[in-house]
Amino acid sequence: MRSTTSAPKSLGWLLLPALLVLALFLGSVALLLFHAFWVKDGFSLIYFRQILDRADYHEVFLRTVSISSIVAVASAVLAYPIALLLWRLPRWRNLLLVIVLVPWLVSLVVRTYGWLVILGPKGFLNETLKWAGVIQSPLPLIFNDLGVVIGLTHVLMPFAVIATLSVLLQIDNRLEEASESLGAGGFETWRRVVLPLSLPGVFTGLGITFLTSMGAIVTPILLGGIRQKMAGTQIYQEVVYNFNMSKASAWAICLLLLSGLGLALLRMLEAALVPKADR
């Protein structure tokens, strides 16, 4: 809607509500910094020092980063064939897209509950395996890191499907036709034409799933053990049970920094792997 008639400056007032929302958000970030560095009534680094000193806290952050990395890679790998399927079947795309979007939009607490019902000690899977005589005692599928990885991967996979599919849909059909008419088989065309062109979507998916997994609370609490804490669980406990806003804020800042670092590393990896013209 580009128009040559100049719009009056008074339209600027329409920006006010959005600016207010933005100010609220930026204000909350400023308060986060304030609380993290201002403990009781003075400047202090006590909670940052605590994070640096305590081995159990190192373990929490290490677990958060490793689980998030595994979840991001697993989501990207498992989502790729789904995205390819939707791309290949344009006539069915809308129906299949509903199958991807509805689980994505349904509350993650509901999806996590579903995994409890399936994977729990008395869950559907264990009971069925017992009934079939495959196992005697239930398999420990949840209340450990495995449960958290399964739950988070499932919760975040739709993000990766959508990110990958949106890039696949950008690919010019003629490139594939050209590749095939030059004698490349289906697999060869995928490996040499489609895969490199779809990598930016895969990387977007990796970034979103990593970031979301870093900030997860509900799935780690419900599917992980009491000892299998992630940074999000610790933050939630500090706010809701200990009312320690300073500690929670310090943790939130560390979480933000680690997430930013992860995303920066992903960017560098993408820059190294994806030819510039494709980005």
Place this chain on the structure above:
Amino acid sequence: MNAPILRLGRAASFALLLFLPLPIVVIGATSFAAAGYLKFPPGELSLRWYAEAATDPRWIEAFGTSLGIAAVVSVLVTAIAFAGAYACHRLRPRWLPAFELAVMSPLFFPHAALGVALVNVLAMAGYLGSATGIVIAHIVCTLPFAWRPIVVALQRIDGEIVEAASLLGADERRIALGIALPLARSGLVTALLFSFIISFDEVTITMFLTGPQVTTLPVQIYAFIQENASPVLAAISTATVVVTLMVVMLLERLIGLEFFVAHDPA
């Protein structure tokens, strides 16, 4: 590639796709099981868990709260996004890229960090544990999702229509409400329905903000899972799935789902 391998690959991809709705389907099946848990072979069917949920005032209240908050949030955030995006579109300020980056910035925050940040600011304003606080937080979180489809829709409007209207004497108010608003309706409907679902189903940030006075459906589901995983939860969860499914189908019928997989033309 020869056909059998291709077909095998397709079948495997399809199996992966069906993995996505699996937990929802399992919950749906559980909610109709009289025994209250899923077993194989299946047992007797019953609606008792739905009856139990529908007669428990705690669930009715939480359901109403969640629908109400989602309705208020979606209307407000769509209005805020339309006003802002329209002004940006017409004025094209030099700082537009920086402003849009700031609007999108909550997306770059892990939810746990965003939750703490919002608790800080809402506690200071005295809105912690109130519906107003939850509405404010949801507006902050959904603005990026409402902004995008509206910007895309505004960019599709033919500039000559606006120019013609302007030459024919339409004032700014008329151009905004009589031309831009109806022509951008696909973006408005997408923003409205998308932010409604996000608000209705949001749990990670909301659980920082609920209190004894007010709680939302997903947060109450979370609390009940921790206390006692009663089969009533399966019935309640299925109800949230039905609401989500209905909104997605509505969006599909009215506008289509292309927005979710469309590349940002901006």
